[in-house]
Amino acid sequence: MKNENANCFIKKQYKQTIKRKVFLISALILLLIGIIGFASTIGVIDFTIKEVYYVILNHFFPNSFEVNATAEKVVWGIRLPRICLGILAGIGLGIAGAVMQGILRNPLASPYTLGVSSGAGFGAAVAITLGAGFVGGEYLIIGNAFLGALMSSAFILILSSKKGTTPESMLLAGIALMYLFSASVALLQYFASDEAAKEVTFWLIGSLSYANWEKVISTAIVVTITTPFIMWKARDLNIIIAGDDTAKSLGLEVMRIRVVLMVLASLVTASIVCFTGTIGFIGLVAPHMTRMFIGGDNRFVFPVSALLGGVLLSVADMIAITVMKPIIIPIGIVTAFMGVPLFLYLIIRRKRDYW
């Protein structure tokens, strides 16, 4: 009887923790909706939140709201694509970081440390300095960056298929790759014209300045298609984290799951960095923050890390716009300045209890 009561209590507590996590996810979604409205008011011209929401709502319910023509132009044409791309980039990097850390069972894994972002940087640098690429015209840089990112992930995946490769050696290979690409970019910059070198630097820092609806939709499509599949494999990744032998004995095809998730995470990263440049730290910090709040169940870590990534990146963007107004500093600089102390703080103050 006593044990039955104890089990009932544990069950009740377990269900409550699940409810709290679902509540956190809902709260983060609402926060992001709020951020979209608030961030749209910030810029050279100030608008009220009411004006901003009227513009947004008018696009969903035409001719239902009285819209200020300037607000329509600035908010819908310039600010919203930037904000949406920022949120989508945060969501994508947040989930890709969580997936990569899980696959490699290493808290240091992220699109950055696995060389995926620097691969994209190298691709972009080749396009900018040499004008060489696989696709031409306005897609030259984007196409090269995308291919560069995929090249890095392909290398990591080929390595992972070799017998005896451990998650640790995959991470070390990623770090080596990151240095290789950094050196190659530096070489390209050294011989490039001043203007091209500056453009490469600007691209490497990461920026949302070139956002438009086309880029938002492309990124949204990739994120929307890949996320359900990543989520579907979340519980399996929980088990892989407990070790390959355990995962195999529990019925999982470990290598297949690892490869599929790595491809999806790389695809998400590539589709973001090719439009925004290499925005660091979100993919590293968001999963860490998430695990410190809610523990390690990836069924909740993935959505929370994604949404937290979106929040962090949109907050960073607001800082980038306002801190030296009217100059907008590249968002990559802000995420690094925000990310480093946040990361150190999280490491020092490791929470012992999880939800």
Added chain:
Amino acid sequence: MKLVVQGLRFDYTSSPVLEDIDMELDPGEIVGVIGPNGAGKSTLIKCVDRILHPEGDMKLNGVDMKKMNRMELAKCMGYVPQSPDITFPSTVLDTVLMGRRPHSSWHFTEKDIDKALEALEMMGVSNFAFRDYNEISGGQKQRVIIARAIAQETGILLLDEPTSNLDIKHQISLMDVLDMLVKNLNISVIMTIHDLNIAARYSQRLLLMSNGRIVAAGNPLSVLNTENIRKYYGVEALVKEENDIPYIIPLKAV
């Protein structure tokens, strides 16, 4: 469940780690795998669970195990490794719930949670249900991962050194739980074990391994004699007997 292994061979490189392994496991029996370090005991367990891919025939209730997919096998066999660490935070309850993966894919049902709680209770770790697995002691971790295998509800349990991190009281209570599972649920157990006295007391049969081969097999009295202990462990020992169960008093290394 009946397991039959014939002509099992496994190598990592060219030299075999396991060779000429023939063994059987009947429903409701505990088989202890003993032998000095490096004899191939853990490798044998991993080969039986097909975590590694050996050559040879392995049949489960007459079905060729090579034709079974991993998930089918996971419903028949549970594996308990030597207390592994988990890189990221995972509560004790979540760790035990992993064992339900062969029965449910994404969402945990009421039955999954009930089975996990039963297993936690059986192993005496219910009190830690919401503690982080990485922050409990080695012995507690060992009991948690055994609870995970119990929650898996399989006919065969493969345990790699299940008592290695436990104090004497917990060694006995763990073995009593395994004994109870074997008797009440007709589960079969193969366990690698270094403690010869525990192995002798709880196993119906022992397999003594050396250099990747089974060098002696049979009931504990026939396997654990002074010659075998001297020859394969390099230890001079006294072997006493009580109620047909041998117990060993090691004297000196040879």
